[in-house]
Amino acid sequence: MRRRLSWLAVLFVTVGALAVGASRDGGPLDPGDRIDAISRRIACPVCDGESVYESRNPASEAIRSAVREGVRAGGLTDDEVIAEVADAYGAQVLLLPRATGLDALAWALPVTAAVVALAGLASAFRRWREAAVQSGEATDDDRRLVERLRAERDGDGSGGSR
Amino acid sequence: MPALSVNLALGNAGLLITLVAAAVGAASGAVALIGGNRRAIAQTHLFAWPALLGTVLSVAMMQIALAQRDYSIEFVQQVGSSTTPTLYNVAAMWSALEGSILLWVLVLVVFTAAVALRFRSRRDDPLVAWALVVMYVVTTFFALISFGPASPFAAGSTVPVGFDGPGPNPLLQNHILVLFHPPILYLGYVGFTVPFAFAIAALVTGRVGEGWLLETRRWALFSWGFLTIGILLGGWWSYEVLGWSGVWAWDPVENASLLPWLTGTAYIHSVLVQQRRGMLRVWNLSLLVATFSLTILGTFLTRSGIINSVHAFAAGEVDGYLLGFFALVVITSILLIGWRGDRLRAPGSIDSPLSREGAFLANNVVFALFAFIVLLGTVFPLIVEVVQNRQTVVGAPYFDRLSMPIGLVLLFLMAVAPVLPWRTASTELLSERLLWPAWIGAASLASAVVLGADGWAPLVAFGLGGFAAGAALRQVALSTRRHGWRGLVGRTNGGMVVHLGVILIAVALAASNTHTHSATIELERGREVAWGGHTFELVDVVREVDERTDVARADVLLDRSGVYGPAVTTYLQMGMTIGTPSVRTGFDKDVYLTIDGTNPPSVGDSTVVLRVFVKPMILWLWIGGALMALGTVMSAIPSRLHRRPTDPTSVSLSGGAR
Numbered sequence: 001m002r003r004r005l006s007w008l009a010v011l012f013v014t015v016g017a018l019a020v021g022a023s024r025d026g027g028p029l030d031p032g033d034r035i036d037a038i039s040r041r042i043a044c045p046v047c048d049g050e051s052v053y054e055s056r057n058p059a060s061e062a063i064r065s066a067v068r069e070g071v072r073a074g075g076l077t078d079d080e081v082i083a084e085v086a087d088a089y090g091a092q093v094l095l096l097p098r099a100t101g102l103d104a105l106a107w108a109l110p111v112t113a114a115v116v117a118l119a120g121l122a123s124a125f126r127r128w129r130e131a132a133v134q135s136g137e138a139t140d141d142d143r144r145l146v147e148r149l150r151a152e153r154d155g156d157g158s159g160g161s162r
Numbered sequence: 163m164p165a166l167s168v169n170l171a172l173g174n175a176g177l178l179i180t181l182v183a184a185a186v187g188a189a190s191g192a193v194a195l196i197g198g199n200r201r202a203i204a205q206t207h208l209f210a211w212p213a214l215l216g217t218v219l220s221v222a223m224m225q226i227a228l229a230q231r232d233y234s235i236e237f238v239q240q241v242g243s244s245t246t247p248t249l250y251n252v253a254a255m256w257s258a259l260e261g262s263i264l265l266w267v268l269v270l271v272v273f274t275a276a277v278a279l280r281f282r283s284r285r286d287d288p289l290v291a292w293a294l295v296v297m298y299v300v301t302t303f304f305a306l307i308s309f310g311p312a313s314p315f316a317a318g319s320t321v322p323v324g325f326d327g328p329g330p331n332p333l334l335q336n337h338i339l340v341l342f343h344p345p346i347l348y349l350g351y352v353g354f355t356v357p358f359a360f361a362i363a364a365l366v367t368g369r370v371g372e373g374w375l376l377e378t379r380r381w382a383l384f385s386w387g388f389l390t391i392g393i394l395l396g397g398w399w400s401y402e403v404l405g406w407s408g409v410w411a412w413d414p415v416e417n418a419s420l421l422p423w424l425t426g427t428a429y430i431h432s433v434l435v436q437q438r439r440g441m442l443r444v445w446n447l448s449l450l451v452a453t454f455s456l457t458i459l460g461t462f463l464t465r466s467g468i469i470n471s472v473h474a475f476a477a478g479e480v481d482g483y484l485l486g487f488f489a490l491v492v493i494t495s496i497l498l499i500g501w502r503g504d505r506l507r508a509p510g511s512i513d514s515p516l517s518r519e520g521a522f523l524a525n526n527v528v529f530a531l532f533a534f535i536v537l538l539g540t541v542f543p544l545i546v547e548v549v550q551n552r553q554t555v556v557g558a559p560y561f562d563r564l565s566m567p568i569g570l571v572l573l574f575l576m577a578v579a580p581v582l583p584w585r586t587a588s589t590e591l592l593s594e595r596l597l598w599p600a601w602i603g604a605a606s607l608a609s610a611v612v613l614g615a616d617g618w619a620p621l622v623a624f625g626l627g628g629f630a631a632g633a634a635l636r637q638v639a640l641s642t643r644r645h646g647w648r649g650l651v652g653r654t655n656g657g658m659v660v661h662l663g664v665i666l667i668a669v670a671l672a673a674s675n676t677h678t679h680s681a682t683i684e685l686e687r688g689r690e691v692a693w694g695g696h697t698f699e700l701v702d703v704v705r706e707v708d709e710r711t712d713v714a715r716a717d718v719l720l721d722r723s724g725v726y727g728p729a730v731t732t733y734l735q736m737g738m739t740i741g742t743p744s745v746r747t748g749f750d751k752d753v754y755l756t757i758d759g760t761n762p763p764s765v766g767d768s769t770v771v772l773r774v775f776v777k778p779m780i781l782w783l784w785i786g787g788a789l790m791a792l793g794t795v796m797s798a799i800p801s802r803l804h805r806r807p808t809d810p811t812s813v814s815l816s817g818g819a820r
Contacts, residue, residue, distance in 0.1 A: 003593060003594065003597060004593075006597055006601075007593060007597065007600070010597075010600045010601055010603075010604045013604040013605075013607070013608055014603070014604045014607060014625060016608075017604070017607045017608045017610075017611045017621070017625075018607065018618065018621055018622070018625070020611055021607075021610070021611040021615060021616050021617070021618070021621045022616065022617065022618035022621060024616050030679075032679070032680060032681045032682075033679055033680070036678075036680055040558065040559060041557075041559045043555040043557055049413060049414065049555050049557060050411070050413075051411075051557055051558060053406060054404070054406035054408060054411060055406075056405065056406075056741060056759060056760050061759065091552075091554070092552070092553040092554055092555060093555075094554070094555070095555055095556070095557030095558065095559050095560065096556075096557070096559045096560050096563075097542065097554070097556055097560060102545075102546055102549055102550055103546070103554070105542075105545075106538065106539065106542050106556060106560065109534075109538055110531070110534070110535045110538065110564055113531055113534050113535075114531055117527045117530070117531055118527075120527075121515075121523065121524065121527055124512075124523075125512065125514075125515050125520070128511035128512050128513065129513070131511050132511055132513060140513060140514050140586055143513075143585075143586050144588060147588050147590075151590070
């Protein structure tokens with residue numbers, strides 16, 4: 001009982017702290033942070049995959065000042081600023097693949113792989129459980145039963161680790 | 163000049179000795195093993211020694227050639243310079259492709275000789291002999307590349323009297339880590355050849371039980387540890403040198419080192435399930451094959467120049483060889499696994515997802531998924547280019563976005579898995595064992611909120627980090643309470659200390675990625691500027707010129723307490739200019755100063771434009787790395803309190819120990 005209360009308290013603290021912390025997330029604090037966040041998503045057009053944020057190349061400086069102007073002008077979202085840069089410099093400056101056409105595969109394949117992996121894991125466990133039932137081995141339910149009876153016999157709280 | 167060509171001749175001779183020894187060793191060993199000639203099998207190890215000597219000779223000749231600036235050798239023309247300081251001149255060997263491959267061969271023959279030495283009492287054991295044969299095959303391949311298409315001892319074109327080379331790339335001669343990061347990374351990279359060789363040997367001999375796993379456990383651990391340290395040193399180097407204040411850019415070369423680390427990490431976890439339960443045999447073999455072949459594929463991707471990378475210091479004519487070898491490794495391994503399929507079938511089953519082995523399996527699925535995503539993102543530009551003939555870049559934001567949920571799942575697993583017993587667990591047991599870790603997690607989450615952290619993802623990371631740290635500390639505390647200080651070492655506790663290091667790194671990354679602030683500040687001499695809770699004042703602009711470099715440094719007084727000197731360095735031989743940041747490191751945050759742009763300031767300038775980054779918790783990345791190294795060492799020390807894995811489970815703990 002005391003343990004259950006303690007878990008409830010943990011839950012309460014966690015949910016409370018998350019709610020407070022996540023709700024006050026106001027995004028980037030000042031224009032500088034926003035410029036950084038945007039320039040992290042744009043590739044330097046001439047320097048081997050570095051982002052504009054990382055690169056010191058003059059071409060990156062030019063894009064950075066374009067971003068700065070876009071942010072200073074106000075009214076544009078991050079995506080819109082990036083779209084403007086992509087219009088001017090071509091889609092190869094986008095560091096984040098688009099969600100259309102062939103580029104969408106970059107997003108679809110990981111999700112598919114995750115689903116397949118989870119399904120495979122689930123089916124493996126089901127197969128193992130069925131094999132255990134058929135071979136007459138102890139199943140999870142059997143073990144739970146034994147554990148419960150043991151706990152009742154030994155009295156509460158000493159639920160053994162071994 | 164006859165004295166100089168000696169370097170070239172002996173260097174080539176050394177590589178030839180290695181090539182011949184490895185090729186003959188592989189061929190004669192395989193013939194003896196297939197024919198069952200026991201005497202010949204027992205001689206397989208002999209070839210490791212000439213192979214080692216040959217490469218040591220070659221490396222010595224390369225170092226002498228670099229030290230003498232022997233411009234009769236093409237490679238020295240490329241990376242040598244009379245102005246390079248001695249330490250960086252030593253490291254010049256691995257500043258371009260040919261020398262890097264030579265370093266690879268050196269590490270490989272050292273590992274091969276170490277295997278021959280370690281298993282000297284079992285020379286006639288076919289398992290050991292087959293493993294040596296595999297190592298010889300790999301050595302033959304790399305020695306062939308090094309002797310042929312990527313020869314570091316190719317004769318150079320005639321140079322005029324007084325010729326001086328450009329020296330290594332400036333980024334490879336301005337920080338001491340260039341001496342450590344590549345060799346340590348290679349120790350990890352190449353080290354996985356040993357468990358791979360034993361895996362192949364186990365398949366060939368049909369001894370696919372747990373014996374070979376136990377033989378190679380420490381080798382895998384050792385390689386994994388060095389790979390970990392090598393990657394982290396790379397991050398440190400990037401932070402100290404590149405001037406954008408980041409430690410990891412998801413650059414293709416970085417990804418190439420991360421890929422084998424991910425599969426290797428999956429392996430050192432799942433191997434425990436096989437040792438304990440005899441299960442996951444095919445999976446473990448596949449992970450080792452994947453780890454080894456990914457090192458080859460990674461080298462191919464980054465050294466062939468088909469993917470752009472800031473690490474592309476070296477591209478050469480070796481891509482066909484590497485791709486061919488990669489295909490050979492993968493196909494041979496798959497055929498062998500298929501051939502031994504019947505012996506590999508696992509005898510047992512995993513009863514419950516809520517068990518230690520269930521958690522290890524989940525861990526493996528997540529790591530495999532992580533590796534898949536990193537590989538996909540790395541080669542995606544290639545796919546697009548082949549299909550649609552257009553250029554794309556897949557960069558850090560893609561990897562950041564996809565690795566964030568994976569990182570959170572891994573933190574959660576790190577919290578739950580260590581308290582799970584083998585076979586099965588009840589919710590009752592979990593609620594008992596996880597209560598204190600959960601409190602630590604809730605407390606760390608609450609204190610992060612009090613300290614001003616925001617955003618749900620970093621907050622969840624802080625909470626799960628505390629939860630996982632609690633679980634790791636619980637294990638260490640229980641073990642030391644039960645067994646005293648002797649309980650501290652051994653596999654389990656070493657693993658928990660590694661976990662603590664990983665948690666520190668995860669939390670530090672979450673904090674620094676989301677709470678870094680930066681600004682471009684124009685500083686005027688004698689006038690203090692305040693930004694982000696700090697004050698900056700330009701004290702002076704200093705210029706230091708020697709025969710190698712022209713350094714323009716801006717001395718900046720930070721918070722009225724210390725002078726920091728970000729600089730722009732021009733490398734005179736190459737005419738290249740790179741910025742060098744200056745960092746004030748602290749336990750809570752770093753203040754990272756760098757000169758904006760690449761134009762060096764001039765002496766007497768009254769204004770300098772600085773780029774300033776304030777980054778929280780960076781120091782904890784390196785502390786976490788040190789903990790990971792410490793934990794790896796701890797888990798390699800045999801804990802005498804643990805039973806030997808081959809002993810029957812019924813032997814009591816103390817009985818099994820003595």
